[in-house]
Structure formats: structure tokens, C-alpha cells
Amino acid sequence: MKPLYLLILILVFPLMLSAQEPVTAEGEVIFLTGRILDVDGSPVAGAVIEIWQTDYQGVYDHPGDRKTEIRDRGFQFFGSSTTDSQGRYSFRTILPGEYAPRPPHIHVKIKFEDRVLLVTQFYFQGYGNTPGGRAADLVLELTGDEQRTASIDVVIRTGLKDGDRALTPSQSEGPYYPLQDPGSYDNDLANVE
Numbered sequence: 001m002k003p004l005y006l007l008i009l010i011l012v013f014p015l016m017l018s019a020q021e022p023v024t025a026e027g028e029v030i031f032l033t034g035r036i037l038d039v040d041g042s043p044v045a046g047a048v049i050e051i052w053q054t055d056y057q058g059v060y061d062h063p064g065d066r067k068t069e070i071r072d073r074g075f076q077f078f079g080s081s082t083t084d085s086q087g088r089y090s091f092r093t094i095l096p097g098e099y100a101p102r103p104p105h106i107h108v109k110i111k112f113e114d115r116v117l118l119v120t121q122f123y124f125q126g127y128g129n130t131p132g133g134r135a136a137d138l139v140l141e142l143t144g145d146e147q148r149t150a151s152i153d154v155v156i157r158t159g160l161k162d163g164d165r166a167l168t169p170s171q172s173e174g175p176y177y178p179l180q181d182p183g184s185y186d187n188d189l190a191n192v193e
């Protein structure tokens with residue numbers, strides 16, 4: 001083989017490998033769905049929901065997580081979904097693990113017209129000590145045997161409107177806020193393309 005052909009093969013071979021089947025995350029696959037609603041109950045189209053979470057072991061892709069070196073390389077720790085005309089969003093992800101002392105949770109940020117309108121966290125009924133009070137509105141229930149699904153509608157205020165619908169409680173981003181832009185990732189976290 002001529003040296004030039006050999007050089008081309010060496011350069012192209014890694015690309016051939018990366019074009020193989022997507023890598024699937026370990027853990028329990030779940031579907032996260034719901035609507036984004038305005039305070040008057042109308043669906044908000046074009047809202048962007050960004051999420052970030054741990055893998056099945058409770059490990060983040062974040063330099064501040066001391067276990068980040070052992071994170072699941074088959075998991076896409078960040079994701080985003082844009083609402084359709086009915087205000088619907090959807091994600092395919094995995095049930096996050098725990099990192100003591102926190103129960104499993106998914107961090108959520110809602111953007112509309114380039115403004116951040118809500119930062120909060122979702123929890124799971126039956127997995128650890130979930131919060132009470134208004135934050136109990138953020139506790140999801142997984143249903144279905146074949147396709148484990150959790151659904152939640154989130155209420156935001158897009159403008160200077162008055163309404164009787166309660167806003168979804170906000171919570172902090174936590175210590176493992178994303179250093180990458182979740183908006184550049186798709187809504188399927190259980191597969192790394």
C-alpha cells in the first residue's frame with residue numbers, strides 16, 4: 001500500500017468507528033413529558049426546556065463531581081426540547097441515581113424568547129425523601145410497565161399578565177450547574193450519537 005493511502009486510512013478509520021451504532025446508557029429508561037402553560041392556562045409554543053442530571057450511578061458530567069471520571073460514557077448528561085403548538089415537550093432519559101444526601105432529581109431550566117423564566121428540579125415519588133410544601137408539586141410519578149413515563153405540566157409567566165394559576169415552584173441550579181450548553185443537545189439522553 002502506498003504511504004499516501006495508508007495515511008488516509010489512518011485518518012479516516014477513527015471516523016468510521018464513531019459512525020457506528022449509538023451508545024446506550026445504563027440504567028432504567030424513562031420518558032419525561034408534559035406541557036408548558038402560561039398563567040392563563042394557554043399552551044406556550046416555542047419554549048425551550050433544558051435538563052441536566054446524573055447517570056444511573058448518581059454521577060454528573062461536571063469537573064466539580066469527584067466521581068466524574070467514572071461517569072457512564074453512554075449517557076448524554078444534558079438535553080433540550082422545544083415545545084410544539086400545544087406546548088408539549090418530551091425527553092427520553094434514564095432514572096437518575098442518588099448522590100447523598102439528595103434524592104434522585106433532574107435539573108430543569110425553561111427559556112422563552114431567550115429569557116430564562118424558571119430554574120427548578122424534578123423529583124420522583126418513591127425514590128428517597130422528596131420535598132414537601134409547594135416543592136411537592138415537582139414530585140413526578142412514574143407510570144407504565146413497558147414504557148416508564150412521568151408527566152408534568154409547568155406553569156410560567158411569559159408576560160406581564162395576571163392570572164389565578166400558581167407558578168411552578170423554582171429551585172436553585174445546585175452545585176453541578178451545567179458548564180456546557182444543554183440547548184446544543186437533543187431530547188434523547190439515553191443514547192449518545
Ligand SMILES: [Fe+2]
Pocket residue numbers: 105107174175176
Ligand atoms: Fe443535582
